[in-house]
Amino acid sequence: MSVKTxxxxxxxxxxxxxxxxxxxxxxxxANQCLMxxxxxxxxxxxxxxxxxxxxxxxxxxxxxxxAIATTETKVLEIPVETLKQQYEGAPQMLKVIxxxxxxxxxxxxxxxxxxxxxxxxxxxxxxxxxxxxGAVFHTANHKGDRSQPGRVVVDWNLxxxxxxxxxxxxxxxxxxxxxxxxxxxxxxxxxxxAPDNPDGPDEIQKVHFLDLSLLESFFEFYQYYYxxxxxxxxLKVDELCxxxxxxxxxxxxxxxxxxxxxxxxxxAKFAEYCKNEIGINLNNDHFNRLEGKGVFMKRKNGGxxxxxxxxxxxxxxxxxxxxMLREIEKWNEKGFVDMDxxxxxxxxxxxxxxxxxxxxxxxxxxxxxxHECGHKVxxxx
Numbered sequence: 001m002s003v004k005t006x007x008x009x010x011x012x013x014x015x016x017x018x019x020x021x022x023x024x025x026x027x028x029x030a031n032q033c034l035m036x037x038x039x040x041x042x043x044x045x046x047x048x049x050x051x052x053x054x055x056x057x058x059x060x061x062x063x064x065x066x067a068i069a070t071t072e073t074k075v076l077e078i079p080v081e082t083l084k085q086q087y088e089g090a091p092q093m094l095k096v097i098x099x100x101x102x103x104x105x106x107x108x109x110x111x112x113x114x115x116x117x118x119x120x121x122x123x124x125x126x127x128x129x130x131x132x133x134g135a136v137f138h139t140a141n142h143k144g145d146r147s148q149p150g151r152v153v154v155d156w157n158l159x160x161x162x163x164x165x166x167x168x169x170x171x172x173x174x175x176x177x178x179x180x181x182x183x184x185x186x187x188x189x190x191x192x193x194a195p196d197n198p199d200g201p202d203e204i205q206k207v208h209f210l211d212l213s214l215l216e217s218f219f220e221f222y223q224y225y226y227x228x229x230x231x232x233x234x235l236k237v238d239e240l241c242x243x244x245x246x247x248x249x250x251x252x253x254x255x256x257x258x259x260x261x262x263x264x265x266x267x268a269k270f271a272e273y274c275k276n277e278i279g280i281n282l283n284n285d286h287f288n289r290l291e292g293k294g295v296f297m298k299r300k301n302g303g304x305x306x307x308x309x310x311x312x313x314x315x316x317x318x319x320x321x322x323x324m325l326r327e328i329e330k331w332n333e334k335g336f337v338d339m340d341x342x343x344x345x346x347x348x349x350x351x352x353x354x355x356x357x358x359x360x361x362x363x364x365x366x367x368x369x370x371h372e373c374g375h376k377v378x379x380x381x
Contacts, residue, residue, distance in 0.1 A: 004077050006069035011035075012052065015066045016236030018292075021077045023052040028073025034113070035066045036332050041116050043109070045070065056080055057087065057102045061292060062233040064109065122332040124173060126235075129328060130223035132177045135167035137215045144209065152209040153190075159207060178207060179337035180327045184320070186211050217317045218324050234294055237325050240278070241293050244286065245319050247273045248297075252312055261313050267299065267306035294318065 003026070006012055012023065014035055025048055032052075034041040043065060046052065052067050052075070087095065114127075124132060139162050144152035160171040181187035190206040193199075209215070225234045251270060252263045271282040280286065287297075295318060297310040331337050 001076060001078050001082060004075055006073045006075070008069055008071050010069050012067040012069060012073075012075070013063050015063055016233050016238075017063050019053050019056045019061060019063055019080060021079050022054060022056060022083050023067075023075040023077055025050050025052065026074045026076055029070045030067045030073060031070050032065045032067055032109075034116070036122060036329070039122070039333070040066070040068070043112050043116060054102055055106065056083065057099060058106060060233075062236075064233070065113075123176060123335055124328055124331055126226065128173075130219045130226060131167070132169055132173055133215065133219040133222070133324075135163045135169040136174065136177055136181070137212060137219060138167065139163050140207070140209050140212060140215075144212075148208075150210065152212055154207050154209070156204045156206055175204075176331060176337050179339055180324060180331065181209070181215065183327065183337060183339055183341075184323055186214060186320075214317060214320050218321045221317075221321050222325075235325060237322055237329065238289070238293055240280070240286075241290055241295070242319070242322050242326075243278050244274065244290060245295060245315060245322070247277060248308070248310070249312070249315060249319055252315075257312055261311050262309055263312040264300075264302070264307040264309045266304070267308055270308060 004023075006028075012030060025046060027048055029045055029047045030050075030052060031040075031045055032043045034043065046067075053063065055064060087098070090098070139159050140152050140154050143158055143162055144154045146152055160174060163169045163174050164171060178187060182189060187210060188208040189204050190208060191202040192205040194203050222235060248265065248270065251265045251273060255263045255265060257263045274280050274282045274286075290297075295315065297308050300307045300309055327337065330341075
């Protein structure tokens with residue numbers, strides 16, 4: 001255990017971060033909130049003698065909210081393992097009381113969270129994501145023309161009218177959602193002159209959907225985890241996991257899938273890719289991190305070494321969902337979908353300073369646990 005000091009406005013942890021420590025506030029205070037790009041949605045304030053990260057008692061692996069110091073704040077940092085040892089050693093009746101209070105607090109927090117999100121003025125609040133993309137899918141699926149191979153074509157005016165009349169989805173948010181699909185090359189716009197204004201500028205006439213199955217997978221994936229208690233952390237984008245999954249799919253491009261759609265790639269090649277392209281030394285912590293995001297693969301000994309086996313179709317669907325989530329975050333941050341944004345290659349984790357031996361992210365001086373992956377850090381004496 002150690003005492004840490006956070007300056008006013010400093011982030012203690014973000015929502016979706018792995019819970020590696022519990023913090024007992026000794027002085028100062030913290031704002032528990034939701035971070036949405038540069039915007040924060042305040043939930044409630046905590047002060048002296050309050051605890052941050054107590055959800056670990058209920059088995060939750062990640063923080064459901066962020067915590068930001070409201071003034072200079074001193075906290076006692078208690079590693080999760082230390083807390084678990086203390087908790088397991090407590091009398092059974094005390095453990096029952098603690099768990100009951102923690103569960104009651106979780107329910108209260110969920111009520112406050114839902115209430116705040118209902119008032120969220122973001123272009124696409126969390127509770128509306130499944131609705132808008134579900135409206136896009138069902139309208140295209142029901143009203144689309146399938147005469148062209150490999151695509152479903154919908155008249156733009158028909159789409160707006162049907163989505164608003166049947167699904168209750170406004171045209172402005174509908175268009176921005178489809179802009180994301182166009183940006184990710186899952187749809188195309190067919191432009192042309194409006195019949196009542198032949199000399200005017202080109203306008204959207206039709207939308208060509210190139211893969212409705214991926215769109216269906218996304219909104220079902222989102223609504224399942226958003227409305228399933230305690231699983232919404234799977235909807236937070238983990239940049240490192242996304243880079244690793246992209247690498248797995250890149251290495252599997254020329255591999256032949258078996259009759260069960262299972263693909264095998266060489267573990268050594270993937271480890272080399274991670275080292276050269278991402279800047280990490282691959283280990284079990286990284287596979288645990290992927291599994292924490294719902295990405296599972298089998299490791300099997302082959303003739304030339306260890307093979308990684310997975311269902312490639314499922315991995316492609318997950319990777320696409322993560323890209324959609326990232327674009328929705330940007331949409332809420334900017335207020336619109338930036339169609340001209342350049343796709344920058346993610347930077348490697350190595351920055352020259354003290355780094356985590358597991359994920360290579362830069363560490364703060366004196367850190368005992370990596371804030372990125374939760375790896376225990378052993379500092380040189």
